[in-house]
Amino acid sequence: MEKKLYTPGILQYIPFFYVIWSDDLVSASEINVVENSINNDVSLDQIEKRTLLSWLIKDKPPTDHTFKQWKHTISSSQVLLIESETYPLATFSQKVVCHYYDTCPFNMSLKDIEINLGIQPNHYNHLFDVKVVEEISSDFYDATKIDAILKGQNAAVVDDFRTALNHPIFKWEVHRDKEKFRARVLDQVVYLAEQGYGAMAFSEAYGGTGDMEGYATIFENMMYVDGSLTIKFGVQFGLFGGSIQKLGTKKHHDAYLQQTGKAELLGCFAMTETGHGSNVRGIKTTATYDKITDSIIIHTPGKNDNKEYIGNALHSTMASVFAQLIVNGKNEGVHAILVPIRGENHNLLPGVRIEDNGYKLGLNGVDNGKIWFHQVSVPRENLLNKYGNITPEGTYESEIKNPNKRFFTMLGTLVGGRICVARAGLGGAKMALTIAIKHALKRRQFNDSVKIQEDLLMDYPSHQLRLTPLVASAYIYHVTLDKMMEIYCDESQPDKRKVETQVAGLKSIITWYANSAIQECREACGGKGYLLENRIADLKGDVDIFTTFEGDNNVLLQLAAKGVLSDFKAEFNSAGFTTVLKLLSQQLSDKLATVNPMYTNKTDKEHLLNPKFHQHAFNHRTRRLTYTVAMRIRDYIKKGIPSYQAFLKVQTHLLALGKAYSTELAYDTFHTFTETIADEKNKELFQKLGSLYALSELRKDASWYLEQGYIGSTKSKAIRQRQERLCTELRPHLNSLVDGFGIPDHCISAPIAN
Amino acid sequence: MEKKLYTPGILQYIPFFYVIWSDDLVSASEINVVENSINNDVSLDQIEKRTLLSWLIKDKPPTDHTFKQWKHTISSSQVLLIESETYPLATFSQKVVCHYYDTCPFNMSLKDIEINLGIQPNHYNHLFDVKVVEEISSDFYDATKIDAILKGQNAAVVDDFRTALNHPIFKWEVHRDKEKFRARVLDQVVYLAEQGYGAMAFSEAYGGTGDMEGYATIFENMMYVDGSLTIKFGVQFGLFGGSIQKLGTKKHHDAYLQQTGKAELLGCFAMTETGHGSNVRGIKTTATYDKITDSIIIHTPGKNDNKEYIGNALHSTMASVFAQLIVNGKNEGVHAILVPIRGENHNLLPGVRIEDNGYKLGLNGVDNGKIWFHQVSVPRENLLNKYGNITPEGTYESEIKNPNKRFFTMLGTLVGGRICVARAGLGGAKMALTIAIKHALKRRQFNDSVKIQEDLLMDYPSHQLRLTPLVASAYIYHVTLDKMMEIYCDESQPDKRKVETQVAGLKSIITWYANSAIQECREACGGKGYLLENRIADLKGDVDIFTTFEGDNNVLLQLAAKGVLSDFKAEFNSAGFTTVLKLLSQQLSDKLATVNPMYTNKTDKEHLLNPKFHQHAFNHRTRRLTYTVAMRIRDYIKKGIPSYQAFLKVQTHLLALGKAYSTELAYDTFHTFTETIADEKNKELFQKLGSLYALSELRKDASWYLEQGYIGSTKSKAIRQRQERLCTELRPHLNSLVDGFGIPDHCISAPIAN
Known part of the structure; x- marks a missing residue:
């Protein structure tokens, strides 16, 4: 048995002092915490208190000699530090005292210091020259409860969706060939649509639950399967479906929304142009109303005015095309028009040209393409007319008179x-x-x-x-x-x-x-x-x-x-x-x-x-x-x-x-x-x-x-x-x-x- | 003709003052420059100088009214700003004067201000409400000269190399399939080796020019073709070839260097292990000298001790293997040993197992693999013995006694x-x-x-x-x-x-x-x-x-x-x-x-x-x-x-x-x-x-x-x-x-x- 340098009262504090002084992390307010605990510790006599407090002066740290003595005392005890104990440092201190003395009660003051300083075993376990029983992780917090907090009101939807993802179709694989990858992602999108997830944000009348919040949540969870799936899903239901839902009126909803939600009608969202990415208002594609045929003519005027980077372009049969709407020679600003682009057997319709955008840094399971329109005629009804309409008489009308405001209102619906x-x-x-x-x-x-x-x-x-x-x-x-x-x-x-x-x-x-x-x-x-x-x-x-x-x-x-x-x-x-x-x-x-x-x-x-x-x-x-x-x-x-x-x-x-x-x-x-x-x-x-x-x-x-x-x-x-x-x-x-x-x-x- | 608000003397300064005050960029020292020029400008009389100087007090900027008058005067002149002129702002000022007055000589003081302030047309061209003849770029600097400065002494090598890259084999293409991509990159490496670039850093005796600096430069230029080519080239000639050159002795050079430089012998550099990436000294592969057979036994002891991420692993017939060298039961530290891994017909040799690392985020033209050795025997001579040798008598010797220093000396040769x-x-x-x-x-x-x-x-x-x-x-x-x-x-x-x-x-x-x-x-x-x-x-x-x-x-x-x-x-x-x-x-x-x-x-x-x-x-x-x-x-x-x-x-x-x-x-x-x-x-x-x-x-x-x-x-x-x-x-x-x-x-x- 080694020489006893310290009384039990002092000894129990030594591991704490060792931790406190080995780093410069402890602030004045934290020293205060320790001082108060020492003053209130009934297990200490006045002399012990004085000694301990003399080791707590911020500007006068204990000498290196004292510090080494502490270290020696601790390591000689050969006590193991057990990280998983409730109060590891207080318990460790108790055991050190047990090694040198016969009685060694657990000291609540030390426990309080440990709690108040908020120091964790991994702050100090490496300081002790004794073997540490390490734990890789603490189970102090319950991950299920944390997850529940994050899921909030969407818990039921998320849980169901996560279970739905446990299907062989979502098994992660390396895909290098874009055609095969795209086919796989399309299958996944169709599968999710069949499970009802595609229509989720639509109202019940169109097969959904009107749950946009739930939609956003499952959208995030889809990333755990694959980014291409997430984006293609978003294009089909959020952008194409969303444009019909939010920019169209009942006739469009009735005609297309249910099919879209089921992925029976595949569509794309044709806004961006090669020449105009960020500046949507400056797009060049025109949609000219032709009074004689009562139709709208979609046209790509210049070589950089094609639609660019359009997701789902190679699988779609319809596009929601954003274009400058011209009625009676007057430009009424950007509007969206539904344009069929492919017929049966998936052949391109006359006047429509589509090119594959080719390989990308990522998202190769999404079929991005460029689209050109050459005088493509669609019925007047295909104008998504919630914010701007062409009457049967062939005049333009809108409740929002200011064209700027109209444009931003339409765009605003897409903030989701x-x-x-x-x-x-x-x-x-x-x-x-x-x-x-x-x-x-x-x-x-x-x-x-x-x-x-x-x-x-x-x-x-x-x-x-x-x-x-x-x-x-x-x-x-x-x-x-x-x-x-x-x-x-x-x-x-x-x-x-x-x-x-x-x-x-x-x-x-x-x-x-x-x-x-x-x-x-x-x-x-x-x-x-x-x-x-x-x-x-x-x-x-x-x-x-x-x-x-x-x-x-x-x-x-x-x-x-x-x-x-x-x-x-x-x-x-x-x-x-x-x-x-x-x-x-x-x-x-x-x-x-x-x-x-x-x-x-x-x-x-x-x-x-x-x-x-x-x-x-x-x-x-x-x-x-x-x-x-x-x-x-x-x-x-x-x-x-x-x-x-x-x-x-x-x-x-x-x-x-x-x-x-x-x-x-x-x-x-x-x-x-x-x-x-x-x-x-x-x-x-x-x-x-x-x-x-x-x-x-x-x-x-x-x-x-x-x-x-x-x-x-x-x-x-x-x-x-x-x-x-x-x-x-x-x-x-x-x-x-x-x-x-x-x-x-x-x-x-x-x-x-x- | 508009009302003349200013004398020609003052007028010529107005575009400068307009630029100076429109931004907060001009510092006190720069105002000084302008003051000096005004004081020395012989074209100005005292009253003009006083007026001009009164507009130059940092803490008392001209009123908004004055500023707007300047602006009006300038824009009313309808002078075009020509960016490509040698002194665009001085010339612009001259032309503004020409618009209002009959005589308008070019003023050298203004030119000096323009030079000393170092302001460029694109600082101010947008300030003038007149059409600007814009230039996308200036040809003030000659790119060829800049390039020459960067090339320095390596100019000849770099120029030749850049010309060599103008060959169909280096045409950039999308590669998605790793096998095809790797085959292509291998062809490129072999082609460059045939042109003498592989051996470049080796001495003349082995087909090179001993030009390590040139090697580094062409290495950089290879990135303009493709990253996979660069890295595979580096593995073959820099790492595998380099290990023979720098850790081996004449017998190794004579036996392998020429073939390596020509890419007739393909090799890999097997250092990293699955369990040991950064900590090379801790690698586990052993190379145990067996006195009876006078050979070295290469062995992978545990399941995570395999070589990992080894470039060229699927094309190589030989590996430079880093292992703990054990001679007479004593661990002499990490050494490199040449180990044949494939025979004729590219079959793996007994005891060698190689697995493809599969697809990566990039560099898919490089064949990275994992390698396991099971008691693979190679002759004693295969030890790359420049810094540590096994004598024919079977004892270990090294001029560097300290094993740490020896290890770092070997590693140091690879700093290139x-x-x-x-x-x-x-x-x-x-x-x-x-x-x-x-x-x-x-x-x-x-x-x-x-x-x-x-x-x-x-x-x-x-x-x-x-x-x-x-x-x-x-x-x-x-x-x-x-x-x-x-x-x-x-x-x-x-x-x-x-x-x-x-x-x-x-x-x-x-x-x-x-x-x-x-x-x-x-x-x-x-x-x-x-x-x-x-x-x-x-x-x-x-x-x-x-x-x-x-x-x-x-x-x-x-x-x-x-x-x-x-x-x-x-x-x-x-x-x-x-x-x-x-x-x-x-x-x-x-x-x-x-x-x-x-x-x-x-x-x-x-x-x-x-x-x-x-x-x-x-x-x-x-x-x-x-x-x-x-x-x-x-x-x-x-x-x-x-x-x-x-x-x-x-x-x-x-x-x-x-x-x-x-x-x-x-x-x-x-x-x-x-x-x-x-x-x-x-x-x-x-x-x-x-x-x-x-x-x-x-x-x-x-x-x-x-x-x-x-x-x-x-x-x-x-x-x-x-x-x-x-x-x-x-x-x-x-x-x-x-x-x-x-x-x-x-x-x-x-x-x-x-």
């Missing part, structure tokens, strides 16, 4: 598609994260010369830091997109302009997030991530284009920013724009001045994890960017520079505003949601994810916050440390967090994840 | 491969940038309601900002990698440890750069970038894995950082580590204190573009990170934490140091190079690219510099503005800059680039 694309991107990210994290919880690499076993990849701090914030973001974006779809579907709010702007920005930040998450996962899995069999490669190829289609991200962000600017204008409208700016300028500087001393230097844990701080920081950025961009634009316009040019000059500023606004929106939406979680344990977990998201986003834009003087150097460093710390704290729960995404086992075919 | 991978990544980035920029110089999108023509994509500020810094980086990295190869090949410097460390870091930052550049190009080309025919998609898939192979980037960066740390230790070795830290701490704080007032607030153009500022900023970061990480490690070690754990705890810090060091190295190398450019005009262009690189890199890490107090808020904003400004200044030359990469026309098959 943007939410769905963002969700599909999110699904891809979840899938890649699940694979990468499960791999990192198995794969070992390098080792200490002492240890026999190499370390798990997931135990590397850099690996935690690269993957954990991405997992947190997936939770934030899931909740946000769910909420957006709920608002979009809320019939009591007919004006969708706000949600359109919001969705434009969110689609951008979320699809970019999805791409970088998948890329990070690819690299985190090394060469294994590069093999198709491990699925990440396909996800990368498929999700890539999500940043471009349904609106290019850069264009959409500017749209979002312009939305913020016009809200800003409207907000103070009565006061006039200049007064507004003065008011806001005042308000901003006041706010900043008031919060300055408190906010710029505050680095304690409570503050950094406080949603009020996060919300204030996000809101401040949006307001500040709005104000400064508005000022710049006003200055240009005052100088007589045309507004188009003025907006061009502030383009990068607008992009920053669009991002800032969307991030704030996502955080706020998530925060509001966490408040509604009934179960306290999971609520705390979600709050922690929210904090990690907030701190990671603040880190990304730290230079802006520092430039503005909103945060000081010390705080910026504290945010970084707190972010790393959160990643470490979440490490034991990563497996539950990815299981919480609810990806069915039968979809996780990647060998490295099994 | 890392330079080549970085160059291949760079080639991919150049190709993608060329395509994206040529596309953006053709594609138009959106427009002003006034303008008939839509704007070129390349004229959007956000588009300039996303692509131009990437072009600048390509130049910096090209020069850096060329220099590294020169140092690596310099036989007068036998100790390659420094260059190994440097290459480890550079390979990481450059392959990451390449990936993000290609991704940016993909998105910048929208949906078109997603089509295989436009090449960017393939580049993306191929280059992706470069971040992982020849050393995972995160592992390599830590290697680089550790190299910096040991240099740092060695630097002050005699003084002892603690003294060192004290010294350096002193030095850093002194330096910062001295430069503080001057550096943290300086925002003028001369300073921001000054290489001394860039070098100081980069060096300061490296030194500071070195010092702080060394301090942290020391503290952990003083507390008795094992060094392996201590390094793990500072992992993210090490990664930051590795990046900082590599960026500094690249900038310094490039800066030194620019000094040697004889032609002043191109030298200035290169210096501008260097500035753009430096400012862009500083921007990326602005939060760190702000946190450290190295730059203040105002300076941080000024850097951002200056970066955007440089992009605008380079806009007219982008076409020349990408043509300067010298990618042969016959390789640019992408339809969107033509």
